Amino acid sequence: MTEALSPAPVRIRPEIAALPPYRQGKQAGADAFKLSSNENPFDPLPSVVEALQSATAVNRYPDASASRLRARLAARFGVSADAVHVAAGSVSILQQLALAAAGPGDELMYAWRSFEAYPGLAAVAGATAIAVPLAADGTHDLDAMAAAVTDRTRLILVCSPNNPTGPIVTQADFDAFLARVPGDCLVVLDEAYAEFVTDPAAVDGARVLAAGHQNVVVLRTFSKAYGLAGLRIGYGVGHPRILDAARTTGIPLSVTAAAEQAALASLDAEDELIARVAVITERRDRLAAGLHAQGWNVPDAQGNFVWLPTGELTVDVAPRFEDAGLIVRPFAGDGVRISVGEEESIATVLEVAASALSLLP
Numbered sequence: 001m002t003e004a005l006s007p008a009p010v011r012i013r014p015e016i017a018a019l020p021p022y023r024q025g026k027q028a029g030a031d032a033f034k035l036s037s038n039e040n041p042f043d044p045l046p047s048v049v050e051a052l053q054s055a056t057a058v059n060r061y062p063d064a065s066a067s068r069l070r071a072r073l074a075a076r077f078g079v080s081a082d083a084v085h086v087a088a089g090s091v092s093i094l095q096q097l098a099l100a101a102a103g104p105g106d107e108l109m110y111a112w113r114s115f116e117a118y119p120g121l122a123a124v125a126g127a128t129a130i131a132v133p134l135a136a137d138g139t140h141d142l143d144a145m146a147a148a149v150t151d152r153t154r155l156i157l158v159c160s161p162n163n164p165t166g167p168i169v170t171q172a173d174f175d176a177f178l179a180r181v182p183g184d185c186l187v188v189l190d191e192a193y194a195e196f197v198t199d200p201a202a203v204d205g206a207r208v209l210a211a212g213h214q215n216v217v218v219l220r221t222f223s224k225a226y227g228l229a230g231l232r233i234g235y236g237v238g239h240p241r242i243l244d245a246a247r248t249t250g251i252p253l254s255v256t257a258a259a260e261q262a263a264l265a266s267l268d269a270e271d272e273l274i275a276r277v278a279v280i281t282e283r284r285d286r287l288a289a290g291l292h293a294q295g296w297n298v299p300d301a302q303g304n305f306v307w308l309p310t311g312e313l314t315v316d317v318a319p320r321f322e323d324a325g326l327i328v329r330p331f332a333g334d335g336v337r338i339s340v341g342e343e344e345s346i347a348t349v350l351e352v353a354a355s356a357l358s359l360l361p
Ligand code: PMP
Pocket: 037, 038, 088, 089, 090, 091, 092, 115, 159, 163, 190, 192, 220, 221, 222, 223, 229, 232, 233, 234
């Protein structure tokens, strides 16, 4: 469109002007399944709805530090409340930490392909992005990442399970990696999908922190397993002085009282949430097994999504899902990420995937 091509009427930092603006995945029509944003397909829990209805003091600013929620999360992790930071989605904390740790001349490293927001973080912070290719099986190549560390590396992002490919980083590999990273380099362990992990070998952020790694911040979110994506609330756990820096670069008062109330209600409803997660992981494993049986080389799926490695054929494969009423997330030249959603969507995903096999060489 000409609008996108014409220059801005004011001077924009060139590295920002070069970035594509965030565009949300397609919204689903009434008869389509939205499997493009790794959301939770279940309706909010009744206790969450109730908590939202009772959050009435909207004429007042919220508690800026979300102190009640921080206290609850701190108790779970066995840390002090100032070792927990709550923000409007874990993506906010990613940006706060990037701004705090990696400026111009510094390097910000991540595996690629991984969460789409990572490259933009480096650009916004003015740092240099170092993208280290994933191994062929969709796992982090932590050896290559450790080898790529320089004295300018200030922030390393490790995503487990990796969005969009699905595999975890093992505890053993993460420990070995940390041993090779200088202690003054911040390592963020992005565990947005931690609650869906069923592989016991997976890294566990709580364990990493308990082992005393002071340069690690663990990120979790209420958007996925807890089903609160629309309320925007996530958290980080780590050294209080690192989180103070995130609090400094963050916009104050972004977490609404309603979001905090709903997160507290979700923590109270832990049993129901664990049961829902079990339903999703069962669907995930069934879907992944079905795709494997068809001959797809699907990487180990440990989040609430599966990855179809369609490579150059992605642009041909993706419309087939849409035609069948499934909104999925294609990454051109690479693959298609399909969230694990409603039970009724599973059979259609498998049917479309089977038909798409004929397109492959
Ligand atoms: N990290 C990863 C790996 C993600 O996939 C996402 C969401 N897609 C986020 C962080 C951000 O989640 P939120 O801001 O909703 O907490």
